[in-house]
Amino acid sequence: MYWIEFLTIAGVHLLAVASPGPDFAVVVKHSVQYGRRAAIITSIGVGFAILLHVIYSLLGLGLMLKTSPIVFQIFIYAAAGYLFYLGWTSVRSKAPKKQGQNSEMVKQPNISDSKAFGIGFLTNGLNPKATLFFLTLFVGIVSIETPNEIKALYGLYLAVATGVWFCTLSFFLSTSKVRNLITSKGYWFDRFMGAVLILLAIELVIPV
Template sequence: MEFSQLTPYWMEFAAIATLHFFAVASPGPDFAVVLKQSITYGRRAAIYTSIGVGTAIFLHVTYSLLGIGLLIKTTPWLFQVFAYAAAAYLVYLGWGALRSQPMQLPMDNSNMPQEELSLNHISGRKSFFIGFVTNGLNPKATLFFLTVFAVAVSPQTPMLIKSFYGIYLAVATGIWFVFLSLILSGSKIREVLTHNGYIFDRIMGVILIVLAINLVWSA
């Protein structure tokens, strides 16, 4: 496909990118879980979680392109089941956060990297899984992609172009949350979170449970 043939799709892409920016920047389950990972486990875990969130975008893109999204949209009870599953997972994460306890740090930690001051550890695989499931079960993400591919993307747009849109959305989402992970786990911010992490963790637990209640209420 020549460059001149891509010209008609630049405005379409710009609309999608703009919608995506406002959607990904608004606080929601993805932001809450990345913040929680930063507080509890540090930068590495938060980055893996962010990559999981970005990778889950491919799931939404796939069912939207295959038309399964239309089935979810036209079948209310199926969407409700999806929302309840997401709410249950958020409650699970929130309850775990509410049980967070103050960290017991070693007495001699002057020479330890700030990232190692936390005694909480989690594998990269589990962190990735948390991010993937959180976004994959996020009904807001489902609604966003149903809207984008049904309204902003023309039916005449070639599948190759639509696939490019999907790749962009996944990569842009991952980059955004990795950026947030780097900011949240910066030395000064991390120091505050390390000493008061259990307080922030419990706050995040409340937020996650509130988000779950809101999902059930609006389903």
């Protein structure tokens, strides 16, 4: 009896997760800058953050956050500040130094698993649009009569589906052909994604 409700949620989520946003920008950035492992771990962090949205939506905290303008505004500024920080560090990316007379680039920078996971988790967890999205799902689409156990299963699906989507994206972007295509000018791509993150931060504070 819950299949129609589930398919509606899955369809709306598919459209949302496929749309470019902070999660997409960060995963793409890590795929290019750090490689497949870091991007996949970042994607897992994004997926786990979905559970955070699900939990506070089920507990009613998300609705309280939305109905308290001051608290919600603080939350928006915190999210914008974090996205701006990520974007600024990317915009400042420098061209890799060459070794001697040859054109071989220095070793690609690394990022720890915990940091990659944390960036993915915070990028999604601090996204006010994700907050509004899950409030729309659990308040506007999911029936009030749907048991919390079923809602929890919906949330688990959303978390897994999000993680799988971005892991797939990470895998594709980190294939040898794609990476070889952009490696030589990867720092320009990093700067571009940084600019995207900065624009997303500005759009949070000054909606268009």
